[in-house]
Amino acid sequence: MTVFVFGSNLAGRHGKGAALYALKNHGAIYGQGEGLQGRSYGIPTKDHYIRTLHLDNIRMHVERFLEFARNHPELTFNLTAIGCGLAGYTPEQIAPMFADAPGNVRKPPEFR
Template sequence: MRIEKLEQGEVFVFGSNASGAHGGGAALFAYRRFGAVWGQSEGLQGQSYGIDTMSGLAVFEEQTRRFVAFAHGHPELVFLVTEVGCGIAGYEPDQVAGFFEGTPPNVVLPTSFVAILEG
């Protein structure tokens, strides 16, 4: 699924870096189109939500757990998750899809993540 625009209440979830320098990939797209804040690496930013995928798998997993908790607490929003970590960060879906275990129904995962989570 390629996300080109968002409806009211939709949030674009993208991979960031620790400094919040949204200079490439989905992060740059989030910065240009959906309100990502330069210098903010994690969390809700306009109609986008950043997860640091560049500081190692442990940081990535912890931030994803916080994202899942945030999504549970905000059922009024629909979170459209890109293949977070599978672009510039260089991970494969089978390395990171499990981080999204337990996402609520208002989180739309990429088909590659769903296939792995559903076995």
């Protein structure tokens, strides 16, 4: 199974960008801010109040995702450029968090 990986908020309000796309097309669950949801996986980049998380907090959520990906080699994860849209970070700030991603995580061009 291929999983669409998108930037989310902790409230699970998938109202814009890749999160809305995940909601409409990949089974994301409104109200669930993190983790596997249908054929999608949310990585929080914003808090419950839709404020951008600090990079250290995003890194914690990325590490949780990478652990999940390592534990599920049967899945392929199509990663979007999380944190680089509505959250306002640059690929140079976010991409290093995925430097040791397992082979089943397909990085977007911005992160390569």
